[in-house]
Amino acid sequence: MLALISRGAAGTRADLARLTGMARSTVAQRVEALIEHGLVEETGAGASTGGRPPRLLRLDTARNCVLGVDLGATHCRVALMDIGGTILAASEDPVQIGQGPLSVLEHVDTRMHELLAEAGRPLETLKAVGIGVPGPVEFATGRPVAPPIMPGWHEYPVPEFFTGRYPVEVLVDNDVNVLALGERRFAYPDSAHLLFVKIGTGIGCGVVVDGHLHRGAQGGAGDIGHIRVPDAADALCRCGNTGCLEAVAGGAALAARLTAAGVPAATGRDVVALVNQGDGTALRLVREGGRIIGDVLAGLVNFFNPEVIVVGGVMARVHEPLLAGMREVIYQRSLPLATHRLTVVPSRSGEEGGVLGAGRLAIDHVLAPDHVNRALSPPTGAT
Template sequence: MSAPSASTSAGAVPTPGGLVPRETVELLRILRDGVPRTRAQLAESSGLARSTVAARLEALMDAGLIAPAADAASSGGRPPARVTFNAGARFVVAIDLGATHGVIAIADLAGSVLLAESSPLTIADGPERVLSWALSTAKRLVKVSGRPRSELAGVGIGLPGPVEHSTGMPINPPIMPGWDRFDVPAYVRRTFDVPVLVDNDVNVLALGEHAVSWPLEDDLLFVKVSTGIGLGIIAGGRLQRGAAGSAGDLGHVRVPFTRDTPRHGDVDADLEALASGPAIARYIAERGTPAASSADVLALSRGGHPDAVAGIRQAGRDLGEVLATCVNLFNPSVVVVGGSMARAGEHLIAGVREVVYRQSTPLATQHLQIVPAAAGETGGVLGAAIMVAQHLLDPV
């Protein structure tokens, strides 16, 4: 994935995204928290000589990625000049596609959403139809924003299925007929000739939730409970995708039986068969109340239907059975529960907490927080924008 490089000093090696010289990445990483700093403060934080800091700041200034900040308050002498990250120097197109819903946005390099539009869709309509709609919407939003195409830094996309992140291709996605190994980046670059990054929706949501609600926490798990179940893993402050991009496939983990777990034959059921929206709907329907989808479950739970409340609470317990193992293995400081089923009040999370705090080790849970997602509908596009910004500005 290539893009025209920003101007750099002689001999500089640009990052993979081409926006900044590689040697300036550390300074930019410090400044991307939005706090203005003086050259002396940057030298102290980075351990670099002031002359080196000055030269690298000049390169970042030339690229438009930093700008002068308002002067610090004076204590009698001339206040030192400060610089700050210029997140508006470029913009990103962010696309979050779900099974039945899509959000398209324009965001800056800090992930702040500037414009957004959402619409119902059917992911099973296939890649060309769905992506054509998304790109048409994105073009219209770019026009509305008034930004020239030359300032577009990249496109980030979240898809509701397994994605080989290195190629951007969906791999055998169960609810996406026609998408298997479709070259999404190549199709998108016909419209926007910039770097295109694609990931599964849970990873993108994890990035968004981490940035919005938990930026100071380095170890976070984001679990999405909806039509399917997936896990996004933030470790050491970075998203972890695994060797092939399939890390976090929580829905196919077998759930150990407890006395409360409904039996599905003679073998343990996987988590998705017990705790997803459709699974909860089956639980309710088996008890005599019509329910066929996640939407039906939510409607019944909001009305206080006892079978819906019981089914959601049990789904939380089954989810907790698997998450307790994840907590013991990974020791996160935060577990965030999102997706449509997390919007059914406290019932799901109460079930998760009940099991995780009981079955995980005291050391792993003494400071653990289990909380509902807070980023809302724009969490996916925010995460998609951050994915692009990290690729361009902070490569591993």
């Protein structure tokens, strides 16, 4: 019901009864509970169909907000959003993730308090916090697991840092999952199955199934950077295997190949700059990288049959040659049934994608049926 109200699909109790198929009496009872609990409010009157005009329902955005935090290798963005997804206040600072969790999270904590004060929202209206970090995370506990570019963060219990400081749940996930969630919610709300492919130094993928993140059995889903690609047996990967996708087509790999071809480039950003300067070798290599990534995605399209593949990360700044290479192979190698409505597009959420997605992670948690049921029910021992 909350999802329907939140999407604007249902504005009245009658809408809810029609769309959920539940009895009007059940709907009325549930709506009362949601209003009492402060998640939903009534506003004015809707269009009458003959009798008394129905009262309109909407999320109570004044009394419910969340914080989204996007931690990158060298930046920290924080945004305060109401549960409708509107940004109320936001900050952005250069922060080195390598300074370790205590220093970085103290900074986040300060910004969180500042944003609540700036927007005039009391602490009790804060309902959850979502955090995206640039490394693998065990989602159930919020602990980063052996994150390569986050020294000092291995198994650090991020949510516990905030316990006592904020009386709400803190959800932590890796940046690609958070980007997938944000992009899906803001740019493709009607797409059930979406892949977000982030091409930076490495390559990762956020997997959305039926509108929800698919994290897999151990939270390892979407790790496509280490899928083996053909004809690359000599490419050594940081994971210890050879022939991995990111060892051939990631930003760092492209920079190394460009250097070997006589055009010095240290990082993916350098490759992007060279393409933008019109360097032909860089352009050729990026398109070739797109083809190699496309070969892996073609297999995933057959397996997963998504509606949309969104491409983000630093390398997506040169999305024309990159996506041209990807599309070339996907449309050649995937089955017609799976490609005739497939779109392969650059990310639209841009620099803000991470913080919007982190906020979305928190909102989805607040509006999830299990969470709402627990909040609405008295303890079961009490009757």
